[in-house]
Amino acid sequence: MKYGMTGKILRIDLTDLTYAVEEPDEYIYRTYYGGSALACYYLLNECPKGTDPMGPDNLLIFASSPLVGSGIPGSNRYSVAAISPLSGIYGEAEAGGWWSPELKRAGYDAVLIKGKAEKPVYLWIHDGQVEIRNAGALWGKGTGDAQDIIKNDLGVKRVSVAAIGPAGENQVRFACVVNGLKHTNGRGGLGAVMGSKNLKAIAVRGKQSPDFHDKETLKRVIEWYANNFMDHPIERVLHDGGTIGWDVTELDEAGILPTYNFRSGSFEKADDICGETFHKQYFIEAGSCQGCVIRCKRVARSDGPYKVDPAYGGPEYETAAAFGSLCGVSDLEVVCKAHELCNKYTLDSISTGATIAFAMECFENGLLTAKDTDGLELKFGNQKAMVECIHKVANREGIGDLLAEGSRRASETIGGGAKKLAMHVKGQELAMHEPRGKGSLGLAYALSSTGANHTEGPHDYLFQEGALGVSDLPELGILEPVPAIELTPEKVRYFALMQLTWNVFNTLGLCIFTAGPGKLLKMNQVAQAVEAATGWNVTLWEIMKLAERTVTLKRAVSVLHGITRKDDCLPDRFFQPLEGGLLKGMALEQEVFEKSLDLYYDMRGWDRNTGIPTAGKLVELGLGWVNKLLGQQ
Amino acid sequence: MSVTFQPKGLLKSFCREYLNGEEIIELNNKEGQTIEAVCLEIGLPLNMISLFVVNEKPKPKDYLLKNGDRVKCVAIIGGG
Numbered sequence: 233m234k235y236g237m238t239g240k241i242l243r244i245d246l247t248d249l250t251y252a253v254e255e256p257d258e259y260i261y262r263t264y265y266g267g268s269a270l271a272c273y274y275l276l277n278e279c280p281k282g283t284d285p286m287g288p289d290n291l292l293i294f295a296s297s298p299l300v301g302s303g304i305p306g307s308n309r310y311s312v313a314a315i316s317p318l319s320g321i322y323g324e325a326e327a328g329g330w331w332s333p334e335l336k337r338a339g340y341d342a343v344l345i346k347g348k349a350e351k352p353v354y355l356w357i358h359d360g361q362v363e364i365r366n367a368g369a370l371w372g373k374g375t376g377d378a379q380d381i382i383k384n385d386l387g388v389k390r391v392s393v394a395a396i397g398p399a400g401e402n403q404v405r406f407a408c409v410v411n412g413l414k415h416t417n418g419r420g421g422l423g424a425v426m427g428s429k430n431l432k433a434i435a436v437r438g439k440q441s442p443d444f445h446d447k448e449t450l451k452r453v454i455e456w457y458a459n460n461f462m463d464h465p466i467e468r469v470l471h472d473g474g475t476i477g478w479d480v481t482e483l484d485e486a487g488i489l490p491t492y493n494f495r496s497g498s499f500e501k502a503d504d505i506c507g508e509t510f511h512k513q514y515f516i517e518a519g520s521c522q523g524c525v526i527r528c529k530r531v532a533r534s535d536g537p538y539k540v541d542p543a544y545g546g547p548e549y550e551t552a553a554a555f556g557s558l559c560g561v562s563d564l565e566v567v568c569k570a571h572e573l574c575n576k577y578t579l580d581s582i583s584t585g586a587t588i589a590f591a592m593e594c595f596e597n598g599l600l601t602a603k604d605t606d607g608l609e610l611k612f613g614n615q616k617a618m619v620e621c622i623h624k625v626a627n628r629e630g631i632g633d634l635l636a637e638g639s640r641r642a643s644e645t646i647g648g649g650a651k652k653l654a655m656h657v658k659g660q661e662l663a664m665h666e667p668r669g670k671g672s673l674g675l676a677y678a679l680s681s682t683g684a685n686h687t688e689g690p691h692d693y694l695f696q697e698g699a700l701g702v703s704d705l706p707e708l709g710i711l712e713p714v715p716a717i718e719l720t721p722e723k724v725r726y727f728a729l730m731q732l733t734w735n736v737f738n739t740l741g742l743c744i745f746t747a748g749p750g751k752l753l754k755m756n757q758v759a760q761a762v763e764a765a766t767g768w769n770v771t772l773w774e775i776m777k778l779a780e781r782t783v784t785l786k787r788a789v790s791v792l793h794g795i796t797r798k799d800d801c802l803p804d805r806f807f808q809p810l811e812g813g814l815l816k817g818m819a820l821e822q823e824v825f826e827k828s829l830d831l832y833y834d835m836r837g838w839d840r841n842t843g844i845p846t847a848g849k850l851v852e853l854g855l856g857w858v859n860k861l862l863g864q865q
Numbered sequence: 866m867s868v869t870f871q872p873k874g875l876l877k878s879f880c881r882e883y884l885n886g887e888e889i890i891e892l893n894n895k896e897g898q899t900i901e902a903v904c905l906e907i908g909l910p911l912n913m914i915s916l917f918v919v920n921e922k923p924k925p926k927d928y929l930l931k932n933g934d935r936v937k938c939v940a941i942i943g944g945g
């Protein structure tokens with residue numbers, strides 16, 4: 233690799249505390265680029281069916297990408313991937329911040345970690361050097377303390393630390409990884425994989441950025457973006473209000489704000505937890521990721537009864553809804569506190585809120601009693617009980633030990649109808665978007681290879697007639713707007729194409745808020761930026777094929793680990809009428825949904841009956857070698 | 866003889882001078898005009914508005930306003 237990447241992959245074996253450096257052929261980089269596609273390549277090759285997610289043979293991958301560090305707004309992300317302890321299939325989560333560019337400056341494109349250290353350790357990767365250091369003094373600490381101790385230990389202030397807190401150490405199945413205290417690889421329980429390996433943190437620092445091929449073009453795009461983003465309505469509102477500022481009130485008004493464990497689409501106290509209230513009462517400043525002018529991050533502080541520490545940033549929309557409307561909690565200070573605790577303990581705020589909401593519904597239905605909950609009156613709206621539950625989950629105490637297993641496993645243990653109340657797909661809890669009011673989002677949840685995932689595809693309203701995103705669709709071959717709610721064949725086509733654009737960003741290390749349909753930087757410009765970074769002759773066609781390869785690789789990992797078409801489903805609740813809000817009475821139709829899945833498999837080149845990518849499709853994508861792994865050909 | 870427009874959440878920032886610190890914009894003599902025309906007049910970006918709710922019911926942007934109508938304008942972006 234001459235441009236864009238370091239050309240080096242770092243392998244760590246924690247069992248014998250050794251490391252090795254690999255220099256993959258350029259063919260590997262051009263086929264898989266980085267991020268999630270590169271992670272899948274290694275997982276398919278090295279984690280056979282039956283790999284225990286918490287065992288030493290699970291491969292934990294931190295993967296950057298060629299665009300990272302180029303300065304293109306949003307090009308600061310990385311994927312963490314492994315076999316997920318939450319779903320048992322492909323697990324992946326992305327984060328921004330500074331960690332990914334710093335890893336490349338430290339000399340590596342990705343870190344692959346196997347084995348299990350006998351005692352807690354952390355990795356110190358700096359200017360090509362690698363040290364595996366004792367983390368005994370860090371174990372049991374939250375991310376803030378752990379980061380401070382590491383910085384002191386190394387005597388380096390400007391070090392970027394991706395770490396786990398007690399939830400990761402205790403192998404909570406939805407523990408996450410947090411870098412810089414504010415940026416989370418949230419989903420899929422990858423923090424628990426770190427914990428299972430006795431790996432507390434990875435600290436990175438370097439002075440040498442990889443060379444980029446056409447710096448002039450990159451500079452032009454960066455300047456153009458900086459000069460124009462405030463004229464783009466979406467980028468402007470993201471800059472002005474963050475994600476917490478663009479959703480709660482709006483979704484509530486539209487009747488699709490997940491409320492009371494997805495029973496209703498409207499929360500009577502939505503205004504108390506919305507962006508405006510947040511900005512009036514708890515907002516202290518905006519934050520950012522490396523090289524991004526949007527600055528959508530929010531920092532919260534409170535000196536009230538719950539005392540919120542600004543060091544951990546502030547809640548995104550997902551967190552506000554998960555600990556707010558979903559649990560029936562209307563005190564925004566409590567929501568901010570829940571966010572802080574999640575980043576300190578390293579808990580995925582979506583799965584944590586969703587699992588507590590599930591437990592609340594179980595409690596209200598008598599499936600859990602105060603005897604099971606250590607005396608907590610775990611009813612919707614009981615904010616004290618909710619906060620107590622977060623502590624208990626992170627430390628696996630009492631009821632927390634059951635909930636730390638995630639809603640699917642907890643519902644199996646509770647029994648007696650609890651399964652119907654667990655809002656998950658393939659074991660991963662739904663994010664805070666209501667599929668009864670967003671047609672293609674239901675497909676995204678059902679078809680994602682990681683389980684319910686809201687970043688698997690776009691949110692439909694932006695592409696209905698007259699909406700801002702419509703003018704961005706023709707470059708993808710979509711010439712008509714699509715209705716927001718209905719599931720039509722055209723909608724399935726739209727989803728299949730748009731899913732590619734959202735997925736490829738996880739391979740390119742690019743933020744979905746800065747680029748793609750409906751955003752300022754268009755897909756053609758993304759292709760040009762990749763060409764400028766790498767020096768390869770890159771077209772939009774290549775990027776879209778890379779996207780298709782990414783989606784198919786993820787599917788292949790999950791197929792290898794046991795999923796079939798029958799797992800591509802939604803909880804029964806979504807085929808029942810919504811109980812409240814503007815769309816009250818709205819339900820998905822099972823037959824229409826199944827037909828949409830049929831069409832999707834046809835479009836994707838996956839078998840309709842099994843959901844497995846066909847032998848021909850794999851060969852067409854340059855993935856013929858995967859056929860053997862899947863027992864095909 | 867008036868209708869009211871209520872831009873929800875982030876849409877408020879596009880018509881602050883009409884809102885003048887309030888939540889709702891009260892407009893006279895709009896009967897017979899479309900929602901679209903009034904949005905353009907008060908500076909609301911139509912391509913960001915996903916939903917118009919008139920008297921608690923969704924309506925299209927070419928709905929003709931009647932005296933006393935209460936219009937909410939909602940932008941749904943999603944993600945995050």
Ligand code: SF4
Binds near residue numbers: 519
């Ligand atoms: S838009 Fe927000 S999340 Fe994305 S890179 Fe910029 S600051 Fe980070």
